[in-house]
Amino acid sequence: MHNGKLSPFLKGALVVGFLFLYVPILSLIVYSFNASKLVTVWGGFSLRWYASLFENEQILSAVWLSVRIALAAAAAAVVLGTIAGLVLARFKRFPGSTLFAGMITAPMVMPEVITGLSMLLLFISLQQLIGVPTERGFFTIWVGHTTLCMAYVAVVVRSRLVEMDKNLEDAAMDLGAKPLKIFFVITLPLIAPAIASGFLLSVTLSLDDLVTTAFLSGPGSTTLPQVIFSKVRLGLNPEINALATITVLVVGSFVVLANYFMLNAQRKRDRAIAEAMRADAPKLPDVPLESLGRPGRA
Amino acid sequence: MSLLRKLSPGRGSVIAVPYLWLTLFFLVPFLIVLKISFAEQDIAIPPFTALTEYADGYLNVKLNLSNFLYIFTDEFYFDTYLSSLKVALFTTIGCLLLGYPIAYAIARTDPARRNVLLMLVMLPFWTSFLLRVYAWMGILNETGLINSFLMSTGLIDEPLHLFHTDFSLYIVMLYAYLPFMILPLYSNLVKLDLRLLEAAADLGARPMKAFFTITLPLSKNGIIAGSMLVFIPAVGEFVIPELVGSSETLMIGKVLWNEFFDNNNWPMASAVAAVMALILIVPTALFHRFETRELEGKNHA
Numbered sequence: 200m201h202n203g204k205l206s207p208f209l210k211g212a213l214v215v216g217f218l219f220l221y222v223p224i225l226s227l228i229v230y231s232f233n234a235s236k237l238v239t240v241w242g243g244f245s246l247r248w249y250a251s252l253f254e255n256e257q258i259l260s261a262v263w264l265s266v267r268i269a270l271a272a273a274a275a276a277v278v279l280g281t282i283a284g285l286v287l288a289r290f291k292r293f294p295g296s297t298l299f300a301g302m303i304t305a306p307m308v309m310p311e312v313i314t315g316l317s318m319l320l321l322f323i324s325l326q327q328l329i330g331v332p333t334e335r336g337f338f339t340i341w342v343g344h345t346t347l348c349m350a351y352v353a354v355v356v357r358s359r360l361v362e363m364d365k366n367l368e369d370a371a372m373d374l375g376a377k378p379l380k381i382f383f384v385i386t387l388p389l390i391a392p393a394i395a396s397g398f399l400l401s402v403t404l405s406l407d408d409l410v411t412t413a414f415l416s417g418p419g420s421t422t423l424p425q426v427i428f429s430k431v432r433l434g435l436n437p438e439i440n441a442l443a444t445i446t447v448l449v450v451g452s453f454v455v456l457a458n459y460f461m462l463n464a465q466r467k468r469d470r471a472i473a474e475a476m477r478a479d480a481p482k483l484p485d486v487p488l489e490s491l492g493r494p495g496r497a
Numbered sequence: 498m499s500l501l502r503k504l505s506p507g508r509g510s511v512i513a514v515p516y517l518w519l520t521l522f523f524l525v526p527f528l529i530v531l532k533i534s535f536a537e538q539d540i541a542i543p544p545f546t547a548l549t550e551y552a553d554g555y556l557n558v559k560l561n562l563s564n565f566l567y568i569f570t571d572e573f574y575f576d577t578y579l580s581s582l583k584v585a586l587f588t589t590i591g592c593l594l595l596g597y598p599i600a601y602a603i604a605r606t607d608p609a610r611r612n613v614l615l616m617l618v619m620l621p622f623w624t625s626f627l628l629r630v631y632a633w634m635g636i637l638n639e640t641g642l643i644n645s646f647l648m649s650t651g652l653i654d655e656p657l658h659l660f661h662t663d664f665s666l667y668i669v670m671l672y673a674y675l676p677f678m679i680l681p682l683y684s685n686l687v688k689l690d691l692r693l694l695e696a697a698a699d700l701g702a703r704p705m706k707a708f709f710t711i712t713l714p715l716s717k718n719g720i721i722a723g724s725m726l727v728f729i730p731a732v733g734e735f736v737i738p739e740l741v742g743s744s745e746t747l748m749i750g751k752v753l754w755n756e757f758f759d760n761n762n763w764p765m766a767s768a769v770a771a772v773m774a775l776i777l778i779v780p781t782a783l784f785h786r787f788e789t790r791e792l793e794g795k796n797h798a
Binding site: 210227285314346428 | 507508511512514518519520521524525526527530533543595596598599601602603605606612614616617618619621625626627628629631632633634635638640641642645672675676704725726729730732733734735736739750753754757758763766767773774777780782784785788792793
């Protein structure tokens with residue numbers, strides 16, 4: 200098997216796979232422009248569901264709450280997750296390291312009904328013991344989302360750190376830089392793309408979370424997924440199609456742009472590092488091979 | 498290693514921050530679930546009894562085992578756990594059968610196009626899970642895409658009953674979890690040393706044989722990591738069975754949700770969660786081991 204040439208079977212797998220992934224999303228978008236209230240019966244082109252979506256106070260306030268929680272949770276998750284990723288990649292063995300690594304992995308796979316319930320019971324117990332948190336809402340949801348998201352950030356940051364050239368850190372240290380300085384001047388810029396994608400991932404995870412949120416929210420703090428869930432439980436709803444279309448377009452363009460910029464930035468950085476390395480190397484290999492009397496490979 | 502030694506003074510505090518957070522908000526809550534699972538439902542706020550009582554110099558500890566007795570003796574709970582494991586297992590197998598060729602194909606595409614394909618796998622993963630499940634409601638129901646297409650071609654006279662069946666449950670589970678299988682498999686398969694396959698071909702092995710004797714065994718870590726990434730959350734899945742599953746399909750996530758939100762029986766919900774967590778400990782440890790191995794493999798590559 201050679202690069203770039205796929206057998207018909209593999210080509211078929213790709214086509215089937217991508218159709219499977221994208222047809223539902225496309226159908227969601229197409230029907231959002233349907234004039235008929237019966238979502239799947241075509242009644243002509245219309246933007247009326249977009250108009251009614253933007254007049255729906257309940258949805259708009261839920262969007263606002265979800266966005267605030269997502270940004271706050273992603274910010275906290277990035278800080279905690281970056282530290283955790285650093286610990287995982289660079290410290291490796293320390294007392295309790297196995298438990299620590301397990302606590303990073305587990306939130307990513309544990310069914311959310313378990314984590315949601317357990318975190319709720321923690322807050323109830325804390326309230327009984329020390330009186331806070333007094334109510335469920337923004338704060339409790341934020342803690343839940345931060346815990347979930349920091350695990351993902353830690354994994355993304357760790358894998359970037361593992362791939363990264365550790366010689367740069369070692370060199371800085373040999374030149375006498377303090378660990379904290381090394382982190383902010385060398386490590387942090389190099390893992391910035393991973394942190395950025397960790398942040399974006401956290402925002403989407405938080406914006407999308409239903410189950411944990413359901414356990415941790417209280418009266419008066421209804422997030423967007425909760426509103427969507429209560430609506431679609433009753434059946435198809437054209438406003439939700441309009442909402443989905445907007446979501447897909449916003450997220451889609453964001454992901455494409457972010458991907459483009461991050462790939463570019465990383466390529467540039469890697470090239471700069473490679474050049475710097477070459478500049479520092481002894482000048483010997485610059486002598487053309489031909490001048491040494493060997494036939495060139497032109 | 499030298500960095501590690503130099504960092505030592507500040508090391509403890511660096512570790513402490515995420516460690517304390519996870520202990521308080523992830524580990525301790527599990528212990529509390531275990532504790533509450535031995536309580537009794539009560540009409541109070543919060544709606545369960547205390548386990549300990551101190552009176553006249555006696556500390557009375559009252560453990561209510563009936564929740565667990567009920568789970569282990571009542572057929573409903575046994576069937577529900579079994580059916581959740583079955584749904585998760587079939588979902589995992591389905592994702593593997595569909596996801597492996599896709600991951601393999603992406604890994605063998607030339608690097609320039611590879612990133613685009615990978616992004617196309619990621620994109621649905623980034624869009625709302627809930628909305629993607631919702632999309633299937635419009636495809637599978639009586640007047641949905643599949644039925645109207647089949648009716649218009651004249652293949653069927655009346656709509657097929659697809660929605661709220663096992664079929665709809667499995668297809669949406671497969672759909673929702675597929676990217677979780679493709680991504681770890683891809684990152685494993687892309688590292689495969691192609692020279693091994695060339696060597697096998699030079700020695701006369703047919704592509705099929707080379708695949709089964711070289712590629713498949715070498716991708717074991719990716720297969721296990723991806724399978725666990727699908728299997729574990731699938732066992733406790735709530736949204737998909739609730740929105741598109743049949744009312745007869747028993748899923749443990751749904752039972753837990755109902756115990757908590759509809760029956761307000763927090764101790765029972767806790768017991769259900771504790772047993773589920775117990776079942777999932779082994780798969781979680783497996784996932785952790787193979788994911789770590791996968792990551793560390795990069796060091797030697």
